[in-house]
Amino acid sequence: MFHYLRNHIQAFFRAIIRVKSNWPSSIIMILVIGITLCLPATGFLLVENASKLSSKIEYEAEISIFLNKSISQDQIDFIRSALEQSPAVKKVNFEPKIKAWEKLQEKLKINSLDAGISENPLPDAFFVTLNTLDSNIVDSLYNDIKVLEGVKEVIIDSGWLKKLRSLLYLIKAGLLVLGALLAMVLTVVIGNTIRLQTLTHQKEIEVSRLIGATDSFILRPFIYTGIFYGIGGSFVTIGLLTIIIELFNRIAFKFESIFGGLIIFSNLTPSKYIFLAIFATALGILASYFSASRSIRTIKNID
Amino acid sequence: MIKFNSVFKGYPGTKDILQNISFEIDSGELVFVTGSSGAGKSTLLKLISAIESPSAGEIIFDNQNLSDLRTGDMPYLRRKFGMIFQDHKLLFDRTCFENVALPLAINDTTSVDISRRVRAALNKVGLLEKEKLMPITLSGGEQQRLAIARAIVSRPAILIADEPTANLDKKYADEIMSIFYSFQQVGVTVIISSHEAPQSPIQFKEFYLMHGELVKPQDVSLLT
Numbered sequence: 001m002f003h004y005l006r007n008h009i010q011a012f013f014r015a016i017i018r019v020k021s022n023w024p025s026s027i028i029m030i031l032v033i034g035i036t037l038c039l040p041a042t043g044f045l046l047v048e049n050a051s052k053l054s055s056k057i058e059y060e061a062e063i064s065i066f067l068n069k070s071i072s073q074d075q076i077d078f079i080r081s082a083l084e085q086s087p088a089v090k091k092v093n094f095e096p097k098i099k100a101w102e103k104l105q106e107k108l109k110i111n112s113l114d115a116g117i118s119e120n121p122l123p124d125a126f127f128v129t130l131n132t133l134d135s136n137i138v139d140s141l142y143n144d145i146k147v148l149e150g151v152k153e154v155i156i157d158s159g160w161l162k163k164l165r166s167l168l169y170l171i172k173a174g175l176l177v178l179g180a181l182l183a184m185v186l187t188v189v190i191g192n193t194i195r196l197q198t199l200t201h202q203k204e205i206e207v208s209r210l211i212g213a214t215d216s217f218i219l220r221p222f223i224y225t226g227i228f229y230g231i232g233g234s235f236v237t238i239g240l241l242t243i244i245i246e247l248f249n250r251i252a253f254k255f256e257s258i259f260g261g262l263i264i265f266s267n268l269t270p271s272k273y274i275f276l277a278i279f280a281t282a283l284g285i286l287a288s289y290f291s292a293s294r295s296i297r298t299i300k301n302i303d
Numbered sequence: 304m305i306k307f308n309s310v311f312k313g314y315p316g317t318k319d320i321l322q323n324i325s326f327e328i329d330s331g332e333l334v335f336v337t338g339s340s341g342a343g344k345s346t347l348l349k350l351i352s353a354i355e356s357p358s359a360g361e362i363i364f365d366n367q368n369l370s371d372l373r374t375g376d377m378p379y380l381r382r383k384f385g386m387i388f389q390d391h392k393l394l395f396d397r398t399c400f401e402n403v404a405l406p407l408a409i410n411d412t413t414s415v416d417i418s419r420r421v422r423a424a425l426n427k428v429g430l431l432e433k434e435k436l437m438p439i440t441l442s443g444g445e446q447q448r449l450a451i452a453r454a455i456v457s458r459p460a461i462l463i464a465d466e467p468t469a470n471l472d473k474k475y476a477d478e479i480m481s482i483f484y485s486f487q488q489v490g491v492t493v494i495i496s497s498h499e500a501p502q503s504p505i506q507f508k509e510f511y512l513m514h515g516e517l518v519k520p521q522d523v524s525l526l527t
Contacts, residue, residue, distance in 0.1 A: 003411050010408060207392045210354060211453075212382035213409045214375070 008220065015224030018197065029193050029229050034236020036186055037280055040179035041237055041268075042244055047172050049265050050164075063138075065126040065145055066153040069097075075150035076124065082148060083128055088141050090131035097124045123152060186283050190229055191291035194222050198295040205299050219292055226288025230281035237280070238273055304330045304492060305351060305461075310360035312346055319358065320346045322515045328494065328508070330460070333487045335500040338512035344496040345389075345465050347512065351494060352384045352463050353377055382410055385454030387464035391446050393438040399425065399449055400434040406457040424456040425449075428482060444475030451482055461492040468497070476501075 019026045065083075067076065076094070083092045101120040130138060138156060145154050198205065205218050248265040268276070305328040313319035321343045328334055336344045349355040350362060353369055362369045364380070372380060393402050403424055407417045425431045428448035430441075438446055447467055454462055464483065468476035484505055487493045500509045511518045 006413070007411060203392075204394055207394060208405065208409060209378070210381070210386060210388075210392065211406045211409060212378045212380075214378045217378075217409055 007217070011217075011220030012224050014221040015228060018201075018221060019225055019228055022197070022200075025193070026229070026232075029190070030232035030236060032189060033186055033229055033233025033280060033284075034240060036182050036189075037233060037237040037276065038240045038244075040175050040182055041241055041276060043171070043175040043178065045241060045245070045265075045268060047168055047175065048268070051168055052266070062157055063128040063130065063142065063145070064155045064157065065128065065151055066155075067124040067126070068150050068152045069123055071124060071150040079126065079145075079148055079150060083126060083145070086141060086144075088130055088132045088134075088137045089128055091129040093127045093129075095125050095127060097122045100125065183279075183283060187287040190226060190284055190287035193229075194226060194288045194291045195295045197225065198222065198292050198299070202299055205296060215293070215296060218296055219289070222292035223285055223288050226284035226286075226292075227281055228284070229288075230284025231277060233284075234273075234277040234280035237276060242267065304328055304365060306363040307350075308361045308363070310350065310357045310362060312343075312350060312355065313358050318515075320515050321350070321357075321512075324360070324517050326510055326517060328492060330492055331487070331490045332492055333484070333503070333505060333507040334492075334494045335507055335509045336494065336496040336512065337498065337500050337509055339498065342512040343515045344512055347510075348463050348465050348494065348496055351461075352386055353380050382406070382457065383460050385457065385459035385462045387447075387450050387454045387462070387467050389466045389469055391438075391450040393446060393449060393453075395437060395439045397437075398435050399430060399438060399441070399452075402438060402449060403452045403456050406453060410457055420456055421452075424452040427455065428452045442475075444471050444478065447471060447475070447479055448482070451479070455486065459491070461494065462486055464493070464495045466496050466498075468501075 065079070067079070080092060080094060083089050097120050100122040104122065130141075132138065142154055142156055145151060208218055245265045245267050252265065307324050307326050310321060310324040311319050312321040324347065336347055338344050346355065350357055353364075353372075356370065369380070394405070397405075400421055403421045404417050407420060412420070422431060422434065425434050428451050430445060430448055430452060433441065433445070438449055441449060451464075451467070454464075462483065467483070468479050471479065480501060480503075483493050483495060484503070487505065500507065
């Protein structure tokens, strides 16, 4: 066990020496990984924030129930009772037509005489806040309310949210495909860099083999180099994402008057950043292992 | 220790480089593999050191038939040999110390031991004061001595040198040969390829190769 660890520690330091001795191309490699990973990560970040935003809006969305003008108080009470008993309903707010008319007049700064309107054109209405996002329950509730006596019209305000959610789902799937493609590109780029490094160290590999080095001994520093690239790349991605979020939030701040502070971009959670680092490191290991082991096999002993 | 039984070595599409080679080398012997250029000396040394494998025949090392060994075991076998190549095969991007330390790093030696043994090996070949220099700054003779230091640092049972004095003048060549003799004196088996056997102060065995065949396996006692 101790020998095994010592072998890895030796390989670790040999890899550090190689990365250091070749620092310009190492930095470029790390930047390439970081920026490439940043593309799907930024998309994912935006979708995550948009999803959060949509769930927030949906939570505050209402079902608007407009009643017949000739509805009786008993019917109104029955509808209220039916709504309050529904497990999907969080809050029921009844707005009498008189109050609605007053609000409208105040908002439009008119009165009925100025407008030439002899009677209140608005109906009584219920505004129902739901405690569920399940579209089946919402649809079922919608159908139940629609058939109640005295109900003229029911409007679900969250229809557009369904479309948004579907769109976000599609974008997420697209980002997953993009991420997979970019991961393949990164594997090739890292692999090619490592292959070039094996050629740079060709003589060292040949001599090491002649004096008894195993292939795993020769391979290990290259794998550690791949690990350094992966970890370095993930740090670059994390840094870039933090800057991007800061920029987005500054832009969103300018629209605070419109959205009322609704749009605040939040960073990825630590667990997602850990996943990102592990993913980048795994890419580095895979690419360096396959590329270096293949390249080392093809290097023949010198005469 | 090492036994060749009717060994042939060739490559596809070419005539066999070595044909029907049989000999035996005992532990602690000094052996010269001699012959003109192209006789197959280097190939024979590669077969002895398990860098190449024979086309036919068997090579026995310490009662172990090398053809029975798995590919993965070959590196461990090679660690038993100290190899000195004609062109030295030094790494010019590493210091003298780092070059000599390479076999020890491969052999999983602690850094304290590496430091001690590398300095001892450099001291043995008279290069201790040049440990921090790059090999490119050394003369041909010094580079050869550095290669010897790298070969002896892991205390191998067998030293194999491929024309170690070919490019050196007589003064340096004598220095190098005296180093090999000193190792043979302490029980190390020394196998050296050369165009001709030198005047040796100690008893040695000579394998003379001509066109890939062993012409004159013989014991030679000279001087003393």
